Amino acid sequence: NAGVTQTPKFQVLKTGQSMTLQCAQDMNHEYMSWYRQDPGMGLRLIHYSVGAGITDQGEVPNGYNVSRSTTEDFPLRLLSAAPSQTSVYFCASSYRDRGAYEQYFGPGTRLTVT
Amino acid sequence: KQEVTQIPAALSVPEGENLVLNCSFTDSAIYNLQWFRQDPGKGLTSLLLIQSSQREQTSGRLNASLDKSSGRSTLYIAASQPGDSATYLCAPSTGGFKTIFGAGTRLFVKA
Numbered sequence: 001n002a003g004v005t006q007t008p009k010f011q012v013l014k015t016g017q018s019m020t021l022q023c024a025q026d027m028n029h030e031y032m033s034w035y036r037q038d039p040g041m042g043l044r045l046i047h048y049s050v051g052a053g054i055t056d057q058g059e060v061p062n063g064y065n066v067s068r069s070t071t072e073d074f075p076l077r078l079l080s081a082a083p084s085q086t087s088v089y090f091c092a093s094s095y096r097d098r099g100a101y102e103q104y105f106g107p108g109t110r111l112t113v114t
Numbered sequence: 115k116q117e118v119t120q121i122p123a124a125l126s127v128p129e130g131e132n133l134v135l136n137c138s139f140t141d142s143a144i145y146n147l148q149w150f151r152q153d154p155g156k157g158l159t160s161l162l163l164i165q166s167s168q169r170e171q172t173s174g175r176l177n178a179s180l181d182k183s184s185g186r187s188t189l190y191i192a193a194s195q196p197g198d199s200a201t202y203l204c205a206p207s208t209g210g211f212k213t214i215f216g217a218g219t220r221l222f223v224k225a
Contacts, residue, residue: 042215
């Protein structure tokens with residue numbers, strides 16, 4: 001299993017550009033999430049999905065869109081990049097096993113918006 | 115709303131010391147709590163997962179305890195080594211996506 005994969009690893013955007021961060025998992029997990037991590041702060045939830053076709057907002061959703069057409073893929077779209085979106089983005093997947101939800105994380109995408 | 119606090123924010127110890135990292139959370143209705151390790155510029159590596167019905171979990175030199183009713187978890191690292199230097203994150207989960215992270219404890223172990 002490759003686990004959770006993310007592409008690209010690094011990206012530089014100009015203000016106003018749009019792009020999609022890719023996330024895929026091959027573990028057949030039902031739950032997938034996107035987080036951002038800023039210096040000195042914990043991870044903050046952007047959007048999440050509880051299954052194919054179902055998505056919802058986390059605590060910091062503004063400026064981002066998601067969709068989940070398959071169990072495996074959960075792309076994150078930046079509609080019009082802003083410097084405040086400079087961050088490291090992590091994708092995670094999880095499933096329920098004996099009452100617990102263990103999260104598996106991708107390696108992250110480091111995004112800089114100039 | 116779940117809030118997670120990790121104390122201390124940073125810790126520097128000489129090699130060989132036993133140490134304790136603390137995590138407190140406000141919503142005790144959790145399914146489980148995970149401890150992660152993050153090296154600079156890297157992703158998160160899961161260290162231990164404690165289910166809500168468990169009191170502790172052990173893996174090698176690591177031992178994590180959970181007191182759900184008081185909203186506390188501790189991560190105990192025995193005989194610390196320079197390779198343990200990293201940021202440690204506590205993450206209680208109230209559902210598959212409802213995981214809130216603390217800001218972490220930055221650990222530096224001096225040789």
